[in-house]
Amino acid sequence: MKNIVTLGEIMMRLSTSGFERFVGAKNLEIHYGGGEANVAIGLSNFGHNAKFVTKLPLNDWGKSAINTLKYYGVDTSNIIGGGDRIGIYYVEPGVSMRSSKVIYDRKNSSFSKSNFDEYDFDSIFENCDLFNISGITAAISKECKELTKFAIKKAKEKGCLVSYDYNYRKMLWEREESIEFLEEILPYVDILIGYIPKGIDWETNEINFDEVKNGFENLKKLYNIKLITSTIRESESASDNKLYAILYDGNDLLVSKKYKIRVANRIGAGDAYTAGFLSEYLYDSSSRDILEFAIACSSFKHTVMEDFNICTREEILKISKGDASGKVER
Amino acid sequence: MKNIVTLGEIMMRLSTSGFERFVGAKNLEIHYGGGEANVAIGLSNFGHNAKFVTKLPLNDWGKSAINTLKYYGVDTSNIIGGGDRIGIYYVEPGVSMRSSKVIYDRKNSSFSKSNFDEYDFDSIFENCDLFNISGITAAISKECKELTKFAIKKAKEKGCLVSYDYNYRKMLWEREESIEFLEEILPYVDILIGYIPKGIDWETNEINFDEVKNGFENLKKLYNIKLITSTIRESESASDNKLYAILYDGNDLLVSKKYKIRVANRIGAGDAYTAGFLSEYLYDSSSRDILEFAIACSSFKHTVMEDFNICTREEILKISKGDASGKVER
Amino acid sequence: MKNIVTLGEIMMRLSTSGFERFVGAKNLEIHYGGGEANVAIGLSNFGHNAKFVTKLPLNDWGKSAINTLKYYGVDTSNIIGGGDRIGIYYVEPGVSMRSSKVIYDRKNSSFSKSNFDEYDFDSIFENCDLFNISGITAAISKECKELTKFAIKKAKEKGCLVSYDYNYRKMLWEREESIEFLEEILPYVDILIGYIPKGIDWETNEINFDEVKNGFENLKKLYNIKLITSTIRESESASDNKLYAILYDGNDLLVSKKYKIRVANRIGAGDAYTAGFLSEYLYDSSSRDILEFAIACSSFKHTVMEDFNICTREEILKISKGDASGKVER
């Protein structure tokens, strides 16, 4: 069991039910989630001490977000209160050839307007083994970009391992800006997730493993990164996906088992990958076991309606060890 | 049947169900409403041509708000599209001694940021008999204050009757500012709703009818207002209210029947009063009939879960003529 | 425990939920009910053998209606199958001053088109102690009027007691026609329910007990009726009612306790009265006990969402013996 800190935004997700569209909808389901919050809950589920840091408004939605984190055992003692509002995002789940639709209403959220000097990083990183953050946080606002950079450097300084999930979102920033930012922080990063510099055609999902490996080797050489990993999704439709992952551990490029998935909810699948990956890494598993656990964890996430995974380490191990048949035990 | 224009904000209301509190809630019901929009729907239900004017974002929530207005027969042809977001307000309905709780998240909405010169008032007021607007609109933002003033003057210029619902909200502005604004626009107002300058103790609901009448006579003298009217609510608890209204028609101060109400949803009761009042006024009813219809309409509104009333003129007349027994016809 | 037969229509009730109005509703709750079917279920709940006779279409709605009767222990072996459709009635429950609204769509139902010679009355009335039917059945159609008359005479012939619930519905027939029909069948009736020939002002609910008693004495003299009884409802609003009942047992006019009722669902309250009344009568209780059980049963019905009562004899006795405090036992 290790101590992990993640930092980012937790939002209120308001989703339509069943196959309902936004237009004409009469009800919304409430969930709370966000990249790094999902990772924190995932790590807590797997038995670690996970602390999530953010800023939330002092109203019932801020309180509910915090309580939800507590429900799953996350340490919320460094969350700061204040600001105007919680960020919202609306989700209309897709099915068959109809894509899921997302409407963001996160501007001016308490977190997006928060400055790095509002956070007490000395307390935050006390006894911390690993710090995880994603590119989404950097992309939210000018303030958050500064905050991300500051937190990463501070974590490094304090002796934490640093994990960075590139997680590019084109609705938030330009590809160039995201890479420029990446390059700025890579010197402080130990584990890099979700970034494949070359060797993949994102339209066809065709992959040239040699090129990919070559790209990863360069990254390692330049920045001395320990582990580089990414999932690769093949989307047949909004209801049917295939998912696998790759891991470069400094020596080999490992390719995971590929899962065929009946999608119930794909939100947070990447965060579940990160949580599974970091958890097994911190449990000192082998590269192969880390990779297979992480991809099983991410695949499993597609069956859970929350943004984060609800599962135990045992459930995921059963699958990563080979039983994805969905049979009932009784 | 007359042509009415109302202008203001329409928001998305997200409410918990049954007796659920915000903290821990899993679902929210979606409704669309706002003072002047509610009045427009009410007038449409009663057989008038009602046009509602606002600005809404070009997304599915903006579209759903417009479609809801269309569903109830409101003319939406002058609604303009654009801006960032629809205003939201969250409602946790109260019961017994627990008050309803409201969380507003309406800052930076498309409407609040709209300028008067974005609206085509020549088209808006074409063939318009009456223009209705409320103090809430004036209080939303600097832009909306200008817009309210501009629209009232323009309406008067175009020969419309002007009705103004004072509707003071202390979370939006100071009492002084609201009265200052009122005095600025009163010269253009024909019907004044919801403003009692003196003669009422708002804590105890004790009323000195002579003083009230005196206050109204002064207003009439100063600004040549045709009709001054207001509801008065006695709140025993969030579940049980009493409601009545007064009307000064230039000669007499009339006091309506007092209704004992089992509250299902009190939101929009004031707007229902305005709609009922204006509708009967435009049908050339007597002062007494206008008043009794309006208060029956407002009382009935407490049984309807939407922000606006769903009812017909016949349903309200049955009650205002004396039958509030709730018996089934069969 | 006695054997009772009731005959009439069982319909599908489709109601909106909570306080929703028809216009704009998205869901309907399904219930099955009808005057005599409700009485049969009530009697079965109280431990009697109750048989319900009707005609239903040979489709899943007909089957569901039959299965619902079976669920509550009613003998459905003489229900005949065929015809076009099950009758429907839509209910929008009222609240406060808003009345419940009913839309009937029962024309051309299998039962309404059924003829008396389709039923095997020899089998139906075998070992039957009491036959109950209501004026609603007589009013449904020309065919049903014949059927009602035929069944009453046949029951009498076979030695059953006959109970008739006048249950006047102005949407189905004229008052005169209903009284003409009543007079035609009264010579065969032992127990008459829901008919007060004089002494009550139905608008004000003021009652002149001497006149009422006088009217009942006349009826007894003319037709040799054993028991005459009726409930009297005072409707403050759709949510709050008062209810009591009177019973003329050939000697005295008894007046029951008056219940103050918080209404959850008033449909079937009259049928619950009939069921409670007949049940206790068949258990040989005293006039006073019959009356108090019946009115407690009818009052209790207002707390049950189905058309019929769900309760045990013990539950009702607890109330009729004096405890209506609603305290929890634990």
Added chain:
Amino acid sequence: MKNIVTLGEIMMRLSTSGFERFVGAKNLEIHYGGGEANVAIGLSNFGHNAKFVTKLPLNDWGKSAINTLKYYGVDTSNIIGGGDRIGIYYVEPGVSMRSSKVIYDRKNSSFSKSNFDEYDFDSIFENCDLFNISGITAAISKECKELTKFAIKKAKEKGCLVSYDYNYRKMLWEREESIEFLEEILPYVDILIGYIPKGIDWETNEINFDEVKNGFENLKKLYNIKLITSTIRESESASDNKLYAILYDGNDLLVSKKYKIRVANRIGAGDAYTAGFLSEYLYDSSSRDILEFAIACSSFKHTVMEDFNICTREEILKISKGDASGKVER
């Protein structure tokens, strides 16, 4: 943007939720739909002025049906009021090898009893570019058969293009009668949908394109029809279908892309095809683009729970241009 008129019945659809069967169901979802109403809404979604003509009862269900059409922007100004009832159809959605089950209760509906001389066709067809009607309308009743014929001729006379969707339903009439009727109206038809005179084995879905083309050429020669088109469905189970379409444009027989569909709700897929087809035709797209848009539109319809499509032209174009991967944009 063009002006389209459609005429037919709009019914109340009452469906069970999830995988519930009729027997034992406790709730029904309310939707409103019908062949030509669905087409009108589809065309309105795509930016056209669509007018829907029918007759509906003057009660809350008739009003709700009209309001639903307004919600989606359909012109309801020529809908007439009166008659006894709205037609109902109950749907129990199928899954896997269990077929969807439909119970119709549409006899004696206001529309089915309406006569052609109740409609003001001069007003209806004013400025109308295209009139669409289906074989279902003709099959409903004797009155509706006359009405269909009358309306088609009147539309032609008024200079509208005429589109006819054969849409054969064996529960409504015999195949022979439907073809006889078709032949009677084909001289007035410009666009014929859903009719393949020969070349297809409806059991196996095997198709002989030469024969089909030959059949279409004959039709064109005989009746001078501009466009003949039809969808072809391959049903693996109630949950998994494949769908493609063919179009004879007077020169070539075009075959569309074939979609593999995860079915959420297949009701109205044919009407969505018609709407998509007519919309693109009226936007002057090429034969190939019309066909691909229409089949994408129909496939997309399977993901929408209403009877009609809820979508924009942009959403369908994205799919018809090749992206049916269901990926989220964010």
Added chain:
Amino acid sequence: MKNIVTLGEIMMRLSTSGFERFVGAKNLEIHYGGGEANVAIGLSNFGHNAKFVTKLPLNDWGKSAINTLKYYGVDTSNIIGGGDRIGIYYVEPGVSMRSSKVIYDRKNSSFSKSNFDEYDFDSIFENCDLFNISGITAAISKECKELTKFAIKKAKEKGCLVSYDYNYRKMLWEREESIEFLEEILPYVDILIGYIPKGIDWETNEINFDEVKNGFENLKKLYNIKLITSTIRESESASDNKLYAILYDGNDLLVSKKYKIRVANRIGAGDAYTAGFLSEYLYDSSSRDILEFAIACSSFKHTVMEDFNICTREEILKISKGDASGKVER
């Protein structure tokens, strides 16, 4: 139509909805079911007289279980009342690679503590053609093991055919104990279900038909069993299964059609097989027809949310005769 008796436990199933997990769930759906109860309802649906025997507590859950059986036409006249509680089992339905999860809370249930001498077997087996029981009942408790043995012998003595469903559950007893028990009762068994002594690899589902047949021949020789049958499931995931069955009729080993199933609810699929099998056997169908009906029935069960099948013989025959396309009839 034959008379069948089944004996066992009926429990309350409490399941989460949609894809919700136990942790964090807010609602549970109530169903009633249990192996032999499911068989009884299935046989009743197919037109037989089915009697179910058990012991249930004298509270509202016991009553609801009995009423549910009545709803589907099962004879409950020999169910005895008493004891402490109804057994509960919680179900979290699986999806994709996530297995369904079951939590049993059935210890100390009224049935599990009941002794064979509480049941009136002379009345139970009067006119009984066939008695069915399963290994689950034997495994519940010491008392139930005795009861199972006693009932089987008594049934045989009374001249009933005896059908035994092996239905091994490893959470209830050891494999060895279950086989020992099986061997003890096989001399009284005519129809053996769910037991394949050799020739199948339960991990891979690979089957050696010769070996299987050989195993069945031995059983027949040893115990003179008329029919031996079993389903074989191939589980791709919790959402997608394949299912087929085998039948040894004393001469041949027949293999059924294999169904590809989209799973809505797999609970009770084995009981549906038994019900279908016994029903067709009692209708004197051929071995092939019995087998194909039973496997179609079991496959169909996966589309029904209850523990038991809701279907008619006609629906299953349509599928077993070849139409599993899920097309709508209309």
Added chain:
Amino acid sequence: MKNIVTLGEIMMRLSTSGFERFVGAKNLEIHYGGGEANVAIGLSNFGHNAKFVTKLPLNDWGKSAINTLKYYGVDTSNIIGGGDRIGIYYVEPGVSMRSSKVIYDRKNSSFSKSNFDEYDFDSIFENCDLFNISGITAAISKECKELTKFAIKKAKEKGCLVSYDYNYRKMLWEREESIEFLEEILPYVDILIGYIPKGIDWETNEINFDEVKNGFENLKKLYNIKLITSTIRESESASDNKLYAILYDGNDLLVSKKYKIRVANRIGAGDAYTAGFLSEYLYDSSSRDILEFAIACSSFKHTVMEDFNICTREEILKISKGDASGKVER
């Protein structure tokens, strides 16, 4: 802010929704609650450090109960895992004259079978200011009686204040046994809740304040108790209650304001009283303020659907200071 420990059982409450009865119900809502757990959550809401101690099974229901406590900020670090099952209680909420109905199924729960030596009381009572426990815990089982006694003595030994809520439940033990037990532990008790030795007629709720005071004075003399307090409920019906409380502070008998309550859910109202009482006591408020806060807190609880209160100290103070009008702030 103080440190409080409570010890007892937390159960799963499964309740029907709306006005549904158990018989025929299809859904149950899940809540978690129990006397001392409710008190702990209440104290946490009011800003204290509350620790709840119990034993729960190592399954998803045990985990959900713990997580729910965490959600509301309760310290669960001393909850022990193991045993067979979580206790269940089913609630059918009453309305009007229909009482709420409770079915307990709590026998053999993990907690009821736990022994005092399984708990680490040295860790539990570290830094503890006050220990609260109720008579329900003592009544659950022989083991729990021992546990209660042991814990009370241990707490006293460790220097904690001890609060005991008598909370008599006749379904669990005899009145005599409960008083015998009370007398055994009173020497260790500082605050006694819910016990009025004389001066009240529990049928009529008539109270003789002098006698009550006299009884309390005796208790104080005998056992040196600091504070003695109790609520008194007047139940007009299941929907309408009145509630007030009395407090003997060693000098005076104070009587609180009496609240008229519209009941949404009365479960846990007593625990809310205890929580409010202890909280204000620990905040060093005056006797009058403690009493008024506690009774406002208990009254407010009737509006909250959970077993425990969801509220803030500010909300309750607003009411206890006089505003129970249920008005909306906006």
